[in-house]
Amino acid sequence: MLMLLEQVLNGLQYSALLFLLSAGLTLVFGIMNVINLTHGSFYMVGAFCAAAAAAKTGSFLAAILAALVGAGLYGLVVELLVIRHLYRREHLDQVLATLGLALFTNALVTVLFGRSPPMMSTPAILAGSVQVLPGLAYPVMRLALIGAGVLVAVGLWWLISRTRVGMLVRAGADDGEMVDALGIDIQRLFTLVFALGAVLCGFAGVMAAPLLAVEIGMGERILITTFVVIVVGGVGSVRGALVGSLLIGMTDALGRAFIPSLTSMMLPPQLSDPLSSSLVSASIYILMAIVLLFKPRGLVPARH
Amino acid sequence: MSRKLLVNAIGLLLFALVPAIAAATGKSFLVSLCTQFAIYALAAVSLDLIMGYGAMVSFGHAAFFALGGYTVGIIGFHMGQGDTILGWAGSSSALVVWPLAVAVSALAGLAIGFLSLRTTGVQFIMITLAFGQMLYFILVGLVIYGGDDGLPIDARNTLPDINLGSPTTFYYTCLALMALWIGLCRRIVHSPFGMALRGIKQNVRRSVGLGYAPLRYRLTAFAISAAGAGLAGALWANYALFVSPDMASWQKSGELMAMVILGGLGSIFGPVAGVAVYLGLEQAATAFTEHWMLILGPVLVLVVLFGKRGIYGWLTGSKHHD
Amino acid sequence: MTENAKLDIRDLRKSFGAVNATQGASLVVRPGELHALIGPNGAGKTTLLSQISGEILPDSGSIALDGRDITRMPAHHRPATGLARSFQISQVYPEFTVEDNVAMAVQAHTPGGFNLWRNARRDMRLREPARQALRRVGLGHRLDERVANLAHGEKRQLELAMALCMDASLLLLDEPMAGLGAEESLRMADLLRELKGQYAILLVEHDMDIVFSLADRVTVLVYGKTLFTGTPDEVRAHPEVRAAYLGEESPSVAGQPQDGCAPSGGSKPAGRSVGGNQ
Numbered sequence: 001m002l003m004l005l006e007q008v009l010n011g012l013q014y015s016a017l018l019f020l021l022s023a024g025l026t027l028v029f030g031i032m033n034v035i036n037l038t039h040g041s042f043y044m045v046g047a048f049c050a051a052a053a054a055a056k057t058g059s060f061l062a063a064i065l066a067a068l069v070g071a072g073l074y075g076l077v078v079e080l081l082v083i084r085h086l087y088r089r090e091h092l093d094q095v096l097a098t099l100g101l102a103l104f105t106n107a108l109v110t111v112l113f114g115r116s117p118p119m120m121s122t123p124a125i126l127a128g129s130v131q132v133l134p135g136l137a138y139p140v141m142r143l144a145l146i147g148a149g150v151l152v153a154v155g156l157w158w159l160i161s162r163t164r165v166g167m168l169v170r171a172g173a174d175d176g177e178m179v180d181a182l183g184i185d186i187q188r189l190f191t192l193v194f195a196l197g198a199v200l201c202g203f204a205g206v207m208a209a210p211l212l213a214v215e216i217g218m219g220e221r222i223l224i225t226t227f228v229v230i231v232v233g234g235v236g237s238v239r240g241a242l243v244g245s246l247l248i249g250m251t252d253a254l255g256r257a258f259i260p261s262l263t264s265m266m267l268p269p270q271l272s273d274p275l276s277s278s279l280v281s282a283s284i285y286i287l288m289a290i291v292l293l294f295k296p297r298g299l300v301p302a303r304h
Numbered sequence: 305m306s307r308k309l310l311v312n313a314i315g316l317l318l319f320a321l322v323p324a325i326a327a328a329t330g331k332s333f334l335v336s337l338c339t340q341f342a343i344y345a346l347a348a349v350s351l352d353l354i355m356g357y358g359a360m361v362s363f364g365h366a367a368f369f370a371l372g373g374y375t376v377g378i379i380g381f382h383m384g385q386g387d388t389i390l391g392w393a394g395s396s397s398a399l400v401v402w403p404l405a406v407a408v409s410a411l412a413g414l415a416i417g418f419l420s421l422r423t424t425g426v427q428f429i430m431i432t433l434a435f436g437q438m439l440y441f442i443l444v445g446l447v448i449y450g451g452d453d454g455l456p457i458d459a460r461n462t463l464p465d466i467n468l469g470s471p472t473t474f475y476y477t478c479l480a481l482m483a484l485w486i487g488l489c490r491r492i493v494h495s496p497f498g499m500a501l502r503g504i505k506q507n508v509r510r511s512v513g514l515g516y517a518p519l520r521y522r523l524t525a526f527a528i529s530a531a532g533a534g535l536a537g538a539l540w541a542n543y544a545l546f547v548s549p550d551m552a553s554w555q556k557s558g559e560l561m562a563m564v565i566l567g568g569l570g571s572i573f574g575p576v577a578g579v580a581v582y583l584g585l586e587q588a589a590t591a592f593t594e595h596w597m598l599i600l601g602p603v604l605v606l607v608v609l610f611g612k613r614g615i616y617g618w619l620t621g622s623k624h625h626d
Numbered sequence: 627m628t629e630n631a632k633l634d635i636r637d638l639r640k641s642f643g644a645v646n647a648t649q650g651a652s653l654v655v656r657p658g659e660l661h662a663l664i665g666p667n668g669a670g671k672t673t674l675l676s677q678i679s680g681e682i683l684p685d686s687g688s689i690a691l692d693g694r695d696i697t698r699m700p701a702h703h704r705p706a707t708g709l710a711r712s713f714q715i716s717q718v719y720p721e722f723t724v725e726d727n728v729a730m731a732v733q734a735h736t737p738g739g740f741n742l743w744r745n746a747r748r749d750m751r752l753r754e755p756a757r758q759a760l761r762r763v764g765l766g767h768r769l770d771e772r773v774a775n776l777a778h779g780e781k782r783q784l785e786l787a788m789a790l791c792m793d794a795s796l797l798l799l800d801e802p803m804a805g806l807g808a809e810e811s812l813r814m815a816d817l818l819r820e821l822k823g824q825y826a827i828l829l830v831e832h833d834m835d836i837v838f839s840l841a842d843r844v845t846v847l848v849y850g851k852t853l854f855t856g857t858p859d860e861v862r863a864h865p866e867v868r869a870a871y872l873g874e875e876s877p878s879v880a881g882q883p884q885d886g887c888a889p890s891g892g893s894k895p896a897g898r899s900v901g902g903n904q
Binding site for chain 2: 679681701702703704705706710711713717718719720721722726729730731733734735738739740741742743744745746747749752788792
């Protein structure tokens, strides 16, 4: 029972990370109709900046600041130079251009930060574990990540449904030309949304850095999962990102925990081991394929 | 048309002369590099069939490349063990193994295509990516065939009277197969089937209104494209004498897509030029720095933003394709 | 009366959420007749055509072609039953030439269309009928032009040529005159007059002159419901139709500026409409 709860918490933690990444990605895709493969790179840039700042100053606050500023600034530059030329292009063009950018970013980060990946240790205030339930101690850092996810979800909800900017974002998603005709600078709106997405990635990077390995290629790995999340949840809707993150995060964590024992019950070890490891890794893709076959637009698509 | 013909002829001539050039200049790696080129060109042209002519962006096409390669690898593995494969003793003849690799890939293409083509747009991109990733993880999980470490292959497949062990002979074989496949794709593109496929790409509403069933055409093109990628994979397995799950990775799919667009989408010879540019850039850039993506990344971005016709379109001065 | 009907539509209904696009449409097109479908903007004419061609499936009601129920038949199967449609906004293949476009229409019903080897552009079985149809509609001099370069009016002609090459017995024409100049319109009208008798035609048009001079019978559609069907004279005289659509003024209203608003007493219908919802 406690084991199950621990796995659930693991799932929630992964879901939180995925939500931080997918919220920005779904907004960019939903509002600007741009597939952005550089999204993972912002996450990586955030993590690297955070690790470097933490190593230099020892302060977690500095690390957060570095991550947000680093990722946000880089996102801004990318938008100004490349993304704004892709708004009217086909998806294939967007995929390839942003892929080129992502590969470039990998090389750039390698050059700037060196080959040996920086480590970021858990900051003191978030170190250690806490007794979630009698008998179940769970690391504070992971709980903090879950908390960060909840915070961002609430913040985004407030931003989108309660502020003027959020209203413009929703309007822009529905009818960009109309917003344009009303005299509102749609370009500025897009840049804002894009930068917001990048900043969220940076935040994800600094929160994940103490927990996961900070290395080149960390962006791409989670980027694919992030795309799976928004496709399953429904492109363009933050609610869809939430639903998708929870579904994917829990499937991955619970699958990781329980598939091996399930397969070993049914098959001899030399068959069950490779099968279970393949199933575990492939589980979220199988889920996505099933969802797409019945609900091609995702579970909670934005009205378009 | 004649400028196109000239460019193609010169290109083919140059490639036919590579072994001679290599021997003369003592740069034997040229033959190896050009063998890679021929194999990738075969794969890229296959991908262009569906991307450029069918408007299907398959982000998991490397899966078929891997299937072709692993067909060769697995057959070789079991023969080396003295095993049988489902009762069959196996074969080392290219005339058996290579068509088998093509068939396996084509069948997989039919299955994956049938499921994926229920979606369009970004969902299609993602679901093909998903299938590619699934295969990747299956291959990683198949520890018996090396898993993550990959599977070495003892020897190349054999052809009667032709020594595929010799780099030059193998190169010419790959070049010939590439040329044959390109010729075949060219015929397909100009055939009634090809016109229908291109029509569906330009205006699906009109095609349906005329009575065309889009799925039939797209699925057939997808399967043919998969078959070509499978053949390329089988050739790669013979070239490198090694296969690994990376052959199915999304990075490999991205590489193939980049090669196609560098050369120019929707022209049969374009991807060939694209592969040449890609491999050439890799060679040139790695001479300067190990971070060759610092150069290729921006090049790719620039080509996408400004050079829609690609290198081939620029060379031949054509604004639109066949 | 409906035993030898070409097209028999009974009580068709279709809603999109809260929008009731089609609320009980019934009409019959007889073999060889030119049947006009008129109605104010927003009446649901194009939606009705889309249900006949299969792009939209109705919620209830039935559509029969030559007595055969095609209500739920997939759209790409309908051309084989003899149905050809032209669109309100020309749907053509912009990258292909004019002749290519019409050859595609021929190919769709020619055996051996799934061939992967022959050169399609040199197949006379496909090219010759295409050329004939193009000459008939007046595009014989533009065979090799890339369609993206065509003028708007030429694209309308192209669509008609495609419809003629489809081995059809019923033509669904959605505002074929829209955007045409005076001379082109006359030529199109002459062509339609020729086609009467050869084909059954369901014609959606806003130009009342054309409608009343060409049509054998006219159906009036208002708010997705068929109000009345009769000869042009009967329609002109019908009080409800006059109130709902034609207004109380004279029946010849070609050339009047488009109003574009919902129908109400006294509003004048469009002379020409270029696009706009129906």
